[in-house]
Structures are given as C-alpha cells and as structure tokens.
Amino acid sequence: MSQYQAALEPLRTLFAAMPPVAALGVEAVDFDGERLHLRAPLAANVNDKGSAFGGSLAALMTVAGWALLTLRLWQLGIEAEVYVADSSIRYLAPLHADLAASAWLDDARDWDGFVATLRERGRARLKVAAQVGLPEGGAASAMQARFVAFAKR
C-alpha cells in the first residue's frame, strides 16, 4: 500500500463521521498524490428521472475538493480547517450510472504558495477543480471552486 493509499484510511473515518457524506454513500477510492477519486452509488443519489440528482453531483464534487486539500495538508503534517468558499458548476450530461468524482488542483503551481501563506498567516485560499465522469468518457458535471484553509493552533 503506497503512502497515498494509506492516507485514504483517516479520510474514510472522517466520511463515516459526516452524516450527509455517509448518507450519500460517498467512498474514497484512490489517491495518487495529485488526484483524489471518490465514488457514490447511483441508487443513493438518483432523482425523479432515474439519473443522478444535480444536488448529489454538487455535494460529491464539493466533498472531493475539500478532501483533496485535507489529505494533501495531512501529508505535510498540517492540521487545518478547510472550507469551501465559492464554486461554479456546470451540468453537462445526465448520468445513469454510479457517480465517480475526481478532484485536483486547478493550477498545481499554486500549491507551494498556498502552504507558505497558510504557515505564515494561518489562512490561505486555493482553487480546486473537480468533475464527475460519464462511463462512456467525458464529464457529466464539472466544478471550479475556491477553498480556504485555517491553520489549527
């Protein structure tokens, strides 16, 4: 098990302790150090039309972005409170399969500055991208969001 895979265990514990995340069946699947992959079953996230509920897509991408930053900060030994600040979501195609989301830094070059600012000022913001894929390729939904982290004292 890689250091990245091992980092998923405390994330799973956190997910299980967050009632809405548990209720939507959100699972941490994989992390390669840059991209975090989550899944959630269609059955727990279906709308009146048999496709994935837009609110579930939004929730899953939001938790993916939040979890990505939380994980990456843990890997540096930084405990921080991470909050979503704003997000912009496009719903591109109906999804009739389980929800597979991934999240990554919108611009990886921003990471070092984010960490330095968080360490110096106790607070920093970063842009994250996320999407939920379609089984046939392409995206069902895409999110751009900004998150803010507050260092725990």
Added chain:
Amino acid sequence: MSQYQAALEPLRTLFAAMPPVAALGVEAVDFDGERLHLRAPLAANVNDKGSAFGGSLAALMTVAGWALLTLRLWQLGIEAEVYVADSSIRYLAPLHADLAASAWLDDARDWDGFVATLRERGRARLKVAAQVGLPEGGAASAMQARFVAFAKR
C-alpha cells in the same frame, strides 16, 4: 389551505421518492406563489466541524430551485422535466442551525417568456436565485443558477 399550500403536497411526494433528498431530510415548508421555502435538519447535514456541510447547502439550494420551477409549471398545468444547467454558489458564513432555504426567480419578468418558449419550442431556460439563511439574519450561502425545462410530450 391556499392553492399554493396545496401545491406542496405533490412536491412532498416527489421529495420522498428521491433518495438523496429524503436522506438529507429535505422538507417543503411554504410557498406563497413566488418564494418556495424548504428546510433540512442540521443533524443530517452536519460536517466535521459541527456546522452545515457545504455540499448539503449546495444540494438544498439546487433542489429548492428545481422544485420552484416544477411547482410553478404545475400551476399552469405544464408537465416538464426540469434540470439544473449551471450554478454559482458563494459560502458566506458557517451555519450552526437547521438549514432553511428559499428560492425565487432571479428576474420575475422572465417568467412569461420562459413559459411561452417552453410551449412553443418544448424547451426553455430560466435563472433562479436561492439562499440558505442564518438564524440571526443574512445568508449562510447564496446561489445563482440556470435551469432548463423540457416539455413532456
């Protein structure tokens, strides 16, 4: 019971039939013909910090906008499939109470054109605004979104 209140009953039936909406405890509270009010308990929507999970706020505002258009179309005897097309959400303040969301048309003057286009072309888009309030006043979170409706044949 006003015509508006009566319109909440089929909405409640729909909510109960949508697993993620039921799991988050979303309830249709009030409709005055222009604003739809929904609620969801904090306990079912709490994050790791004891405040409302951002994904739940996004989901609740999304379902509020979707339900507003669905309700208003029902009142005209129009059965349509309503989908969220895109949304922009700002998270303004942490919420440590039950989630109370409202949704309304971003510009009420667009309604007649939306209905005319839907009837003529079988498809139309409309902007909706929604927010989740704070108990002390103001907003915990605000959404601007576009929805698209497809007339059922």
